[in-house]
Amino acid sequence: MSREEQMAEWVARRFDQLLDAKDDWRVNCPFCPNADQKAHLYIGKNIQAVHCFHCEWTGSWIGLIMSMDNCTYEQAAAILHGGKTVRDFVKMHRRKREEAEKKATVKEPERQVPDRFELLDKQGTGTVQKMAIRYLKYRKIPDEWIYSGMFGVISDEMRVYMLASSRYWQARALTKQKPKYVNPGIRVGDTLGIWDSPSMDFVREMGGPIYICEGMFSALAVVRRGYPALALLGKRANPEQAKRLVECDRDCVLALDADAHVQAWELGMHLYHKGKTNLSILLLKEGDPDTCWEYDQYPVSWSSYSKWRLQYGDA
Numbered sequence: 001m002s003r004e005e006q007m008a009e010w011v012a013r014r015f016d017q018l019l020d021a022k023d024d025w026r027v028n029c030p031f032c033p034n035a036d037q038k039a040h041l042y043i044g045k046n047i048q049a050v051h052c053f054h055c056e057w058t059g060s061w062i063g064l065i066m067s068m069d070n071c072t073y074e075q076a077a078a079i080l081h082g083g084k085t086v087r088d089f090v091k092m093h094r095r096k097r098e099e100a101e102k103k104a105t106v107k108e109p110e111r112q113v114p115d116r117f118e119l120l121d122k123q124g125t126g127t128v129q130k131m132a133i134r135y136l137k138y139r140k141i142p143d144e145w146i147y148s149g150m151f152g153v154i155s156d157e158m159r160v161y162m163l164a165s166s167r168y169w170q171a172r173a174l175t176k177q178k179p180k181y182v183n184p185g186i187r188v189g190d191t192l193g194i195w196d197s198p199s200m201d202f203v204r205e206m207g208g209p210i211y212i213c214e215g216m217f218s219a220l221a222v223v224r225r226g227y228p229a230l231a232l233l234g235k236r237a238n239p240e241q242a243k244r245l246v247e248c249d250r251d252c253v254l255a256l257d258a259d260a261h262v263q264a265w266e267l268g269m270h271l272y273h274k275g276k277t278n279l280s281i282l283l284l285k286e287g288d289p290d291t292c293w294e295y296d297q298y299p300v301s302w303s304s305y306s307k308w309r310l311q312y313g314d315a
Contacts, residue, residue, distance in 0.1 A: 030068065031057040042310040049306035058303040117161060119152040128153045131174050132160040139217060139290070140224065148199040162216045165196035170216050170233055190240030193231030194219045203228050209251035209280075213289055214260065221290035222255070229255075229289075235263040242267075246274045254300070258284040258292065265308065268300040276300075283308075 029041035029052040040054035043061075051058045059067070065076035120132060132153045136146050145151075152161045159171040168191040193216050194200050206228040213219040213231050222229035232241060235256060245252060252271075256264040261283050268281045285294040298304040 029054060029057065031055055044306070044310055049302075049309055051303075051306045051310050053307075056303075058306050060302075116154045116156065117152050118155070119149060120146055122147060126153075126155055128155040128158060128174070131158075135160060135174055139220075141220060142224070145199075145220070150197055150199045162193075163197055163199070164193035164216060164231065164233060165191045166198055167191065168193075168233070170231075172217070190238070190244060191233065192241060192244060193233050194223065195230035203230075209253045210248070211253050211255045211289070212245070214256050215288075218255070218257070218289040221288075235260045237267055237270075242271060242274065246271055246276045248276075249278075251278045251280075252276070254279070254281040255284070255289050257288040258286045265305055269302075269305055272300045272302075 025043040027041050027043065031052060032040065032055040041050065041052045041057070043050050043064075049058075049060065050064050062073060062076045065071065066073060069076065118126075118129070120129060120136075132151065133146060136151060137143075141151075150163050152163075153159065154161065154171075157171070158174050160174055161169050161171045163169050170193065194203055200223075203223055206223075206226070208227055211219070211222045211227055211229040213222060213229055214235055215233065216231045219229040219231040237245065254264050254268050256267075264281055264283065268279060271279055279300040281298050281300050282295040283298070284292050285296075286292050298308060
């Protein structure tokens with residue numbers, strides 16, 4: 001069977017074989033100008049991505065059907081989805097997205113820093129104050145930041161508090177208790193840590209791309225190296241945070257921790273589809289931006305995501 005016949009038969013079966021397969025499918029690429037009969041075309045099972053590692057052809061399942069069957073987008077979608085039209089699926093996905101965004105933006109009462117909160121100061125004599133100052137110096141936080149009004153403690157909790165904005169904070173345990181971090185319902189807020197901190201106004205004036213980190217310490221480490229940064233206070237952005245990032249006209253770089261490669265791509269592609277095209281992603285080899293600067297860098301696009309997903313996504 002020729003390469004073209006093999007692909008035509010595969011399209012005709014409407015992806016039944018792929019859907020039943022346990023792994024991604026690898027076939028001869030019909031788009032390579034001088035095909036060597038090697039299976040360079042990878043077809044993703046868990047995502048609808050197709051990529052040839054020989055001629056670099058990249059697309060979706062629907063795009064592959066359109067190219068192989070010479071049909072319209074609507075016809076390809078009908079083939080792929082068993083006769084249903086694109087309009088049916090657009091309505092379904094729009095309804096699910098609206099329900100998810102509505103759930104994510106349900107307002108909760110703001111949680112201010114408790115009354116027992118004490119700012120760090122050079123004259124602080126309490127044991128927890130000394131522990132917090134020693135811990136921050138160990139994390140290489142400069143004195144002018146330690147005593148800037150961003151950091152404080154609640155002695156009976158044994159935590160150092162970092163003010164992400166005038167409304168939200170992130171607390172980090174000073175002892176080996178769990179959870180290590182505590183956030184005050186940040187899921188419903190639009191705060192971008194560091195970026196909204198009253199004591200860190202100078203960060204917004206720094207030039208270059210903005211590094212988007214998980215936590216405050218990671219963002220502070222990037223700022224300490226001379227680059228502007230902000231903290232999501234988690235591995236994902238809620239709708240309000242995502243909206244602010246999309247509307248920002250500056251170049252942005254996603255730099256989440258090494259254990260969040262999947263979340264980084266999910267966030268990157270979400271921002272990309274919302275219109276954020278001046279965006280790239282750093283996939284750290286280990287640790288976080290505070291401890292590691294060995295990474296792979298990708299521009300965020302459908303092509304680069306497909307290539308990464310088919311190579312490393314199941315690792």
